[in-house]
Amino acid sequence: MSEHEQYAEDLALYALNALQGEDRARVDAHLATCAACRLGLEQLRGDTALLALSTAGPRPPQRARQRLLDAISREPRVPQVVQTSPRHSWWGILGWAATAAIVIFALSLWKENSALKTTLSSVSSQSARNARELEELRRIAAPLIAPEAQHITLVSTRTPAQPQGKALYLRSRSSLVFLANNMPPLPPQKAYELWLIPTTGSPIPAGIFKPDAHGSASVVNPPLPSGVEAKAFAITVENEAGASTPTMPIVMIGAGE
Amino acid sequence: MLSPQPQGISADLVLVTGLKSGDQAAMAQLYDRYSSVVYGVALRVLGDTGAAEDVLQEVFLQLWRKPSAFDAARGSLGSWLAVITRNRAIDFLRKRRPETDIEDVVLSVEPDLAGETERSRAAEKVRGVLGSMAPAQRSALEMAYWEGMSHTEIADKTGEPLGTVKTRIRAGLIALRQAFQT
Numbered sequence: 553m554s555e556h557e558q559y560a561e562d563l564a565l566y567a568l569n570a571l572q573g574e575d576r577a578r579v580d581a582h583l584a585t586c587a588a589c590r591l592g593l594e595q596l597r598g599d600t601a602l603l604a605l606s607t608a609g610p611r612p613p614q615r616a617r618q619r620l621l622d623a624i625s626r627e628p629r630v631p632q633v634v635q636t637s638p639r640h641s642w643w644g645i646l647g648w649a650a651t652a653a654i655v656i657f658a659l660s661l662w663k664e665n666s667a668l669k670t671t672l673s674s675v676s677s678q679s680a681r682n683a684r685e686l687e688e689l690r691r692i693a694a695p696l697i698a699p700e701a702q703h704i705t706l707v708s709t710r711t712p713a714q715p716q717g718k719a720l721y722l723r724s725r726s727s728l729v730f731l732a733n734n735m736p737p738l739p740p741q742k743a744y745e746l747w748l749i750p751t752t753g754s755p756i757p758a759g760i761f762k763p764d765a766h767g768s769a770s771v772v773n774p775p776l777p778s779g780v781e782a783k784a785f786a787i788t789v790e791n792e793a794g795a796s797t798p799t800m801p802i803v804m805i806g807a808g809e
Numbered sequence: 810m811l812s813p814q815p816q817g818i819s820a821d822l823v824l825v826t827g828l829k830s831g832d833q834a835a836m837a838q839l840y841d842r843y844s845s846v847v848y849g850v851a852l853r854v855l856g857d858t859g860a861a862e863d864v865l866q867e868v869f870l871q872l873w874r875k876p877s878a879f880d881a882a883r884g885s886l887g888s889w890l891a892v893i894t895r896n897r898a899i900d901f902l903r904k905r906r907p908e909t910d911i912e913d914v915v916l917s918v919e920p921d922l923a924g925e926t927e928r929s930r931a932a933e934k935v936r937g938v939l940g941s942m943a944p945a946q947r948s949a950l951e952m953a954y955w956e957g958m959s960h961t962e963i964a965d966k967t968g969e970p971l972g973t974v975k976t977r978i979r980a981g982l983i984a985l986r987q988a989f990q991t
Contacts, residue, residue: 560979563979564975564979565960565979567982568978570953570957570978572959572961575960594915594916595916596982597892597915599983599986600895601887601888602986603935603954604849604892604894604895605846605891605928605932605935607849607853610849611844611848612845612848612862612865616866617841620865620870621836623866623870624873628831629829629830629873784822784826805822805823805826806826807826
């Protein structure tokens, strides 16, 4: 009997916490060295969850809901640092490269918009205002997009740089710009994949990327189905060619601000 | 912030992300979604509504305090909660100290049990599989799962050899898995 077969039955018991003492310790020791058995254990644990369904009990009493909500309001969570930062201005949080790309994105939208307006209407105060705003944006953008501009990312001295990403999505144009900083490097055959999580339906592939030597990456205008309402964006690790459904675990996620 | 009735695994992830930001409305949604699973498991194990309610409270409070504990779990939140709840309830039943920390529970991707309809369909399937099992196999599985008996205790109670008990339990879990693989 191969070693794995020998452990296969023990793993089922382990998944049910039905192994005790020495037997359990023996399996623990084996699991520490055997990835295949760890995976087998995960699958068996998942199977045990199905047993939970065989019971169709009564609903919990109404008071239990309020009891929980009261308890959590007494323990307000300090928001953990999530991968996207709500209620901060982009300029302060993101690196220059990211800010530059946002401005370029905005500029390209402005240009398109201005061109449209010019063809549709004759010279008007509206046009003039657009032109002035465009000029202002150009002035702001110049130091950021000029090739000789320096790019520096500042991070807190106390904690190591955290991976962060910003997704800008324009539903009406199915237009997406995604920028990331401090992404951990990946093994050779792997890539990160970005997903648009719609309000209904399965996650939609939204581009594959690998970070450069500095951990920065971007995805600009990947092909997307039109008009999808996005609830969130997420990132998983996939094989280089990408996947059509996300492979768990999700490594980064952010919901709309 | 959240639209009504989002379904599925991705919706659960969005809600858990909300927990990390201290969003109490996200917690309320998760409770509404999964409280019947959690309570049902706890009640079946403990047979006592008060105790089941306490376990219900504890499981969701744990999730509130440590939403990142779910991140490593490669399965649906419903399955993960079912496993956590059953473990806690058994520990309570057998007056054991908790054997596993909630962060250590990792399980593979499961059928999506987020919706009521999916769950009742899945429940019917499970009951069907259990019903067609050999009685000795079903009872070994249920003794281990609902009563938290160890394999030696089951062997003692049934008078069966240890090896037989082990084989029965493993075969039973595989049978359940296969019912969902078609």
